[in-house]
Amino acid sequence: MKWRSLEESTDGPDLRPLRDIYAERNELIAQYVPADTQAIHARAFAELKSAGLARKALQKAATAPEFQLPNHNGTIVSSKGLLSKGRLVLCFIRGRWCPFCVGQMEAMNLIVPDIENAGAILVAISPQTVKQSFFMHDQHKLRFPLLSDTGNQVARQFGLAYRVPDYQQAVYRRAFVNLPFTNGDESWELPIPATYILDRDGTVLFVSANEDYTERPEPAQILSFLKSRD
Numbered sequence: 001m002k003w004r005s006l007e008e009s010t011d012g013p014d015l016r017p018l019r020d021i022y023a024e025r026n027e028l029i030a031q032y033v034p035a036d037t038q039a040i041h042a043r044a045f046a047e048l049k050s051a052g053l054a055r056k057a058l059q060k061a062a063t064a065p066e067f068q069l070p071n072h073n074g075t076i077v078s079s080k081g082l083l084s085k086g087r088l089v090l091c092f093i094r095g096r097w098c099p100f101c102v103g104q105m106e107a108m109n110l111i112v113p114d115i116e117n118a119g120a121i122l123v124a125i126s127p128q129t130v131k132q133s134f135f136m137h138d139q140h141k142l143r144f145p146l147l148s149d150t151g152n153q154v155a156r157q158f159g160l161a162y163r164v165p166d167y168q169q170a171v172y173r174r175a176f177v178n179l180p181f182t183n184g185d186e187s188w189e190l191p192i193p194a195t196y197i198l199d200r201d202g203t204v205l206f207v208s209a210n211e212d213y214t215e216r217p218e219p220a221q222i223l224s225f226l227k228s229r230d
Contacts, residue, residue, distance in 0.1 A: 096136035155191035
């Protein structure tokens with residue numbers, strides 16, 4: 001279960017803005033995904049939006065919780081250790097099965113050297129297993145760590161975790177999105193996508209959380225923010 005990388009389907013990295021890449025993927029979904037399936041996803045999104053999960057998530061000026069998670073190689077990585085090296089750009093994603101997560105990760109991968117030059121470190125967190133994170137890291141040639149948040153424990157501390165409703169679970173199963181297998185548990189929980197920038201003391205400097213998984217901040221926006229705080 002995977003989404004093809006941009007380099008697999010083109011002659012090289014896609015340098016378009018993330019919004020253009022997403023617009024193309026939304027067009028493909030509109031063209032090929034049955035209308036009733038689209039309606040189910042729209043219903044789930046509307047319910048999440050109504051619950052105000054993004055508004056309840058950890059916000060700017062708060063202190064982020066400390067965490068220790070295994071990376072894609074199984075090595076334990078701590079937020080304290082990461083922050084000792086610089087500011088932290090933290091992306092919460094759903095998993096390698098999500099085309100919008102893949103698009104975001106590949107777009108962020110292109111600016112890793114710029115992020116590091118701005119005195120920051122990029123990591124991504126998902127509930128998928130270490131094995132699935134390894135596959136994603138390897139397939140998409142990512143140059144930053146993918147951390148596995150078993151049971152969405154860290155996502156829950158950030159206020160991002162939710163349970164996929166039963167009616168949407170059925171759709172995922174039909175599409176071979178087997179979350180119990182991918183995530184290694186039966187919770188059917190995911191994080192809403194979110195990007196945080198933490199200062200070296202753990203203070204939240206920037207947050208972009210959205211119940212709509214087809215909307216993520218532009219890498220250029222993240223980089224511009226980092227440079228503005230140098």
